[in-house]
Amino acid sequence: xxxxxxxxxxxxxxxxxxxxxxxxxxxxxxxxxxxxxxxxxxxxxxxxxxxxxxxxxxxxxxxxxxxxxxxxxxxxxxxxxxxxxxxxxxxxxxxxxxxxxxxxxxxxxxxxxxxxxxxxxxxxxxxxxxxxxxxxxxxxxxxxxxxxxxxxxxxxxxxxxxxxxxxxxxxxxxxxxxxxxxxxxxxxxxxxxxxxxxxxxxxxxxxxxxxxxxxxxxxxxxxxxxxxxxxxxxxxxxxxxxxxxxxxxxxxxxxxxxxxxxxxxxxxxxxxxxxxxxxxxxxxxxxxxxxxxxxxxxxxxxxxxxxxxxxxxxxxxxxx
Amino acid sequence: xxxxxxxxxxxxxxxxxxxxxxxxxxxxxxxxxxxxxxxxxxxxxxxxxxxxxxxxxxxxxxxxxxxxxxxxxxxxxxxxxxxxxxxxxxxxxxxxxxxxxxxxxxxxxxxxxxxxxxxxxxxxxxxxxxxxxxxxxxxxxxxxxxxxxxxxxxxxxxxxxxxxxxxxxxxxxxxxxxxxxxxxxxxxxxxxxxxxxxxxxxxxxxxxxxxxxxxxxxxxxxxxxxxxxxxxxxxxxxxxxxxxxxxxxxxxxxxxxxxxxxxxxxxxxxxxxxxxxxxxxxxxxxxxxxxxxxxxxxxxxxxxxxxxxxxxxxxx
Amino acid sequence: xxxxxxxxxxxxxxxxxxxxxxxxxxxxxxxxxxxxxxxxxxxxxxxxxxxxxxxxxxxxxxxxxxxxxxxxxxxxxxxxxxxxxxxxxxxxxxxxxxxxxxxxxxxxxxxxxxxxxxxxxxxxxxxxxxxxxxxxxxxxxxxxxxxxxxxxxxxxxxxxxxxxxxxxxxxxxxxxxxxxxxxxxxxxxxxxxxxxxxxxxxxxxxxxxxxxxxxxxxxxxxxxxxxxxxxxxxxxxxxxxxxxxxxxxxxxxxxxxxxxxxxxxxxxxxxxxxxxxxxxxxxxxxxxxxxxxxxxxxxxxxxxxxxxxxxxxxxxxxxxxxxxxxxxxxxxxxxx
Numbered sequence: 001x002x003x004x005x006x007x008x009x010x011x012x013x014x015x016x017x018x019x020x021x022x023x024x025x026x027x028x029x030x031x032x033x034x035x036x037x038x039x040x041x042x043x044x045x046x047x048x049x050x051x052x053x054x055x056x057x058x059x060x061x062x063x064x065x066x067x068x069x070x071x072x073x074x075x076x077x078x079x080x081x082x083x084x085x086x087x088x089x090x091x092x093x094x095x096x097x098x099x100x101x102x103x104x105x106x107x108x109x110x111x112x113x114x115x116x117x118x119x120x121x122x123x124x125x126x127x128x129x130x131x132x133x134x135x136x137x138x139x140x141x142x143x144x145x146x147x148x149x150x151x152x153x154x155x156x157x158x159x160x161x162x163x164x165x166x167x168x169x170x171x172x173x174x175x176x177x178x179x180x181x182x183x184x185x186x187x188x189x190x191x192x193x194x195x196x197x198x199x200x201x202x203x204x205x206x207x208x209x210x211x212x213x214x215x216x217x218x219x220x221x222x223x224x225x226x227x228x229x230x231x232x233x234x235x236x237x238x239x240x241x242x243x244x245x246x247x248x249x250x251x252x253x254x255x256x257x258x259x260x261x262x263x264x265x266x267x268x269x270x271x272x273x274x275x276x277x278x279x280x281x282x283x284x285x286x287x288x289x290x291x292x293x294x295x296x297x298x299x300x301x302x303x304x305x306x307x308x309x310x311x312x313x314x315x316x317x318x319x320x
Numbered sequence: 321x322x323x324x325x326x327x328x329x330x331x332x333x334x335x336x337x338x339x340x341x342x343x344x345x346x347x348x349x350x351x352x353x354x355x356x357x358x359x360x361x362x363x364x365x366x367x368x369x370x371x372x373x374x375x376x377x378x379x380x381x382x383x384x385x386x387x388x389x390x391x392x393x394x395x396x397x398x399x400x401x402x403x404x405x406x407x408x409x410x411x412x413x414x415x416x417x418x419x420x421x422x423x424x425x426x427x428x429x430x431x432x433x434x435x436x437x438x439x440x441x442x443x444x445x446x447x448x449x450x451x452x453x454x455x456x457x458x459x460x461x462x463x464x465x466x467x468x469x470x471x472x473x474x475x476x477x478x479x480x481x482x483x484x485x486x487x488x489x490x491x492x493x494x495x496x497x498x499x500x501x502x503x504x505x506x507x508x509x510x511x512x513x514x515x516x517x518x519x520x521x522x523x524x525x526x527x528x529x530x531x532x533x534x535x536x537x538x539x540x541x542x543x544x545x546x547x548x549x550x551x552x553x554x555x556x557x558x559x560x561x562x563x564x565x566x567x568x569x570x571x572x573x574x575x576x577x578x579x580x581x582x583x584x585x586x587x588x589x590x591x592x593x594x595x596x597x598x599x600x601x602x603x604x605x606x607x608x609x610x611x612x613x614x615x616x617x618x619x620x621x622x623x624x625x626x627x628x629x630x631x632x633x634x635x636x
Numbered sequence: 637x638x639x640x641x642x643x644x645x646x647x648x649x650x651x652x653x654x655x656x657x658x659x660x661x662x663x664x665x666x667x668x669x670x671x672x673x674x675x676x677x678x679x680x681x682x683x684x685x686x687x688x689x690x691x692x693x694x695x696x697x698x699x700x701x702x703x704x705x706x707x708x709x710x711x712x713x714x715x716x717x718x719x720x721x722x723x724x725x726x727x728x729x730x731x732x733x734x735x736x737x738x739x740x741x742x743x744x745x746x747x748x749x750x751x752x753x754x755x756x757x758x759x760x761x762x763x764x765x766x767x768x769x770x771x772x773x774x775x776x777x778x779x780x781x782x783x784x785x786x787x788x789x790x791x792x793x794x795x796x797x798x799x800x801x802x803x804x805x806x807x808x809x810x811x812x813x814x815x816x817x818x819x820x821x822x823x824x825x826x827x828x829x830x831x832x833x834x835x836x837x838x839x840x841x842x843x844x845x846x847x848x849x850x851x852x853x854x855x856x857x858x859x860x861x862x863x864x865x866x867x868x869x870x871x872x873x874x875x876x877x878x879x880x881x882x883x884x885x886x887x888x889x890x891x892x893x894x895x896x897x898x899x900x901x902x903x904x905x906x907x908x909x910x911x912x913x914x915x916x917x918x919x920x921x922x923x924x925x926x927x928x929x930x931x932x933x934x935x936x937x938x939x940x941x942x943x944x945x946x947x948x949x950x951x952x953x954x955x956x957x958x959x960x961x962x963x964x965x966x967x968x969x970x971x972x
Contacts, residue, residue, distance in 0.1 A: 217737060223696055224694060225754055227728075229720065239745060368827065505681040506897065507892065507893065507914075510896035513898060532826065539907070573826065576830040577826055578855030578858060579899075580882070580894070582859075582878045585858065585860075592834075
């Protein structure tokens with residue numbers, strides 16, 4: 001199996017190369033440059049030109065690209081034009097926030113979706129099932145920002161149960177127990193919002209899987225053995241239905257890492273998504289390109305992760 | 321005189337593996353078979369699942385890529401020309417599938433299903449085309465109003481007859497029938513088989529009948545080839561195969577077919593055990609060291625057996 | 637013919653499926669007896685109700701959508717009255733079942749050993765170690781070489797014939813008195829079919845159980861059955877010991893079926909075709925002789941108004957009187 005993993009990693013190199021080229025060209029073709037925003041009526045055009053020259057922005061694109069790729073290999077994505085710090089440092093800080101937020105979201109997502117999907121499938125066509133279907137329709141139809149704003153307004157402003165911005169209470173000392181509790185406390189509302197919106201796909205998928213599994217021949221065999229109904233469900237139906245969902249975890253996690261853009265912006269949560277939006281607004285090339293590269297890498301990693309999980313949980317699939 | 325010859329046909333599938341996903345081996349699905357087809361005759365291809373009989377049929381009609389060998393149709397090599405839409409070969413060789421249900425497009429009416437081969441291969445005016453469709457429906461014993469219906473409105477036997485109607489729309493010379501009746505009930509199967517015989521006599525059709533059911537093949541075919549691991553183990557007339565089987569695999573296959581009478585079943589069981597014992601014991605005389613079937617050698621004008629000469633002498 | 641004690645007695649069984657609040661009986665008044673030490677074959681074409689009959693006996697129907705009336709008497713219990721949960725005391729222990737498609741009938745994610753062991757967990761007091769040994773014993777009994785290795789394998793790693801042997805091992809794991817085999821060899825090649833049929837017969841002789849063999853294949857019936865019941869449109873239309881039925885079939889349907897087998901008149905002669913089609917469940921004729929629409933050339937007067945089974949020879953029963961005047965279409969008005 002390690003052979004396949006290594007091969008898959010090697011295949012990722014040309015994929016990432018093509019991705020980087022596309023990103024770089026598109027970033028270069030965006031209107032404006034990092035200094036556009038700083039132009040005031042008093043700015044001397046010669047000074048702007050000087051800055052552009054100094055930052056190598058007037059070089060041919062391929063020279064800029066080569067320089068960028070060369071640095072990227074050393075984990076060096078240059079400095080942020082806006083924040084005046086290294087891109088790697090900037091993203092590093094934010095990435096940890098996003099990582100923890102995504103993890104909490106994933107936990108909540110599966111904690112809500114799996115029981116609902118499984119029970120709806122088991123009690124197909126019951127009042128409970130209909131309730132779950134209704135819930136799915138509503139959460140599917142509702143846009144992210146609407147749900148986020150409703151929850152923010154209700155739990156944040158009205159009830160004041162949860163904080164509405166930031167990732168940690170600034171008064172807490174980093175490293176103390178209170179600091180970590182505060183961090184989790186800040187994540188709950190954005191994670192919940194994101195989880196609710198993600199449940200539809202998993203619930204519907206699981207529900208259908210369970211309903212289908214009930215009429216499978218091997219379930220009939222289990223019944224013919226005289227296995228009690230509860231055991232038929234736990235050992236045959238649920239286990240087999242959860243398999244494709246389990247295999248999808250890889251995609252889900254990387255999807256969450258990239259998909260937190262709206263949530264982080266609305267909840268003013270300082271993660272990668274929020275950084276992405278703000279760096280687009282300020283034409284902060286070095287940050288944008290680094291982030292898109294990172295998202296691309298995560299997507300490739302996610303599919304590899306899913307394939308590996310699949311080969312572990314399903315004996316019919318064996319990666320050599 | 322035969323109108324079509326198949327020479328040393330091979331279909332190999334590559335197995336990929338290793339670090340760079342290179343071809344490490346081949347699956348020899350069809351591994352060197354030769355056949356000739358005469359007008360008005362039915363040929364049976366018999367074997368157990370995975371022996372390559374369906375692949376053979378598909379490769380002849382062009383649904384599988386041929387790795388080696390050739391197909392000569394009326395003196396012309398058509399091995400690599402099978403993709404040409406207007407070719408006589410494509411018009412003259414048609415196929416009937418086992419699952420008539422899934423081989424008929426559920427969104428098309430019967431008239432559109434039948435019109436497709438007509439439009440592809442025959443240049444008819446709309447009136448002529450319509451008349452031809454009615455004709456086809458009459459041939460397969462269905463009322464004219466069937467043309468406006470969809471496939472799901474028909475029973476299994478009717479759908480199989482529609483499949484046949486589609487296959488004979490272009491007046492083909494050879495129909496490849498891949499397990500055409502295995503999904504049907506006995507009484508419906510009888511109906512379809514009778515009907516296939518009728519149109520064979522009437523239009524001088526040839527059949528390549530692919531089946532695992534030796535009873536059906538015996539009923540339908542003049543010549544029979546027994547296939548195992550992509551090769552023919554024995555080939556001959558119906559009489560040669562059933563009355564004078566030579567290859568140990570043929571004997572084993574024949575002894576396994578249930579007889580439709582309970583009389584003497586204990587003896588048959590003992591005979592089966594005996595044949596099975598011989599099969600294990602004489603394996604070497606019929607298969608080479610790699611388990612591959614030997615080349616066919618003639619033992620009469622019509623009868624060919626794949627075995628070493630010592631086995632054949634011992635058998636006679 | 638082996639005669640011995642009665643294992644299972646079915647009396648006037650009706651099994652109906654609910655379609656839009658109306659029940660349609662797929663099994664429509666079947667009475668049958670299964671004895672110890674015999675293989676009873678139930679033959680018929682698709683839709684005749686033979687599989688429904690099997691699932692009613694072992695309670696595998698969807699209990700919410702099915703109505704079972706009449707009696708299925710086993711050990712002084714009426715199985716027709718049992719609910720899904722109560723059936724768990726019968727299924728696996730007293731009645732085992734062998735299924736048609738051995739690949740789909742096995743859980744793809746469970747090891748072979750686990751799947752055979754499962755029935756033992758709920759029906760016996762064996763310890764884990766004893767169960768594992770019993771699994772090896774069962775695998776050996778159904779003719780699987782190297783049981784220790786096979787027990788650790790998954791279904792997709794075995795051939796079709798091996799998988800069917802595993803299915804049989806599951807069915808006999810708790811030594812049931814009754815085994816229901818629903819088309820046990822339909823999905824298999826002929827050589828494998830012969831092996832599996834021999835195995836079934838050997839197991840039956842060894843254990844003295846009664847086997848109900850559901851099949852459409854008269855060849856299979858001829859090879860293994862002791863007694864045969866032919867079903868048409870939800871009813872048994874003929875029942876006899878196997879030699880009697882094959883050598884002396886009476887009912888027009890049975891005779892028509894025999895005449896449509898390609899193997900018997902294999903010189904390429906015309907096969908017999910039964911007029912019309914098998915009626916669907918919703919359109920099943922519920923009165924008079926159900927086969928009469930398909931032998932329209934036989935006069936109305938030949939049929940009984942309310943056909944019952946007549947004993948025409950010892951243990952040979954035929955439904956309706958039309959067999960007396962039946963002749964094949966095209967033949968001179970000869971009699972049976």
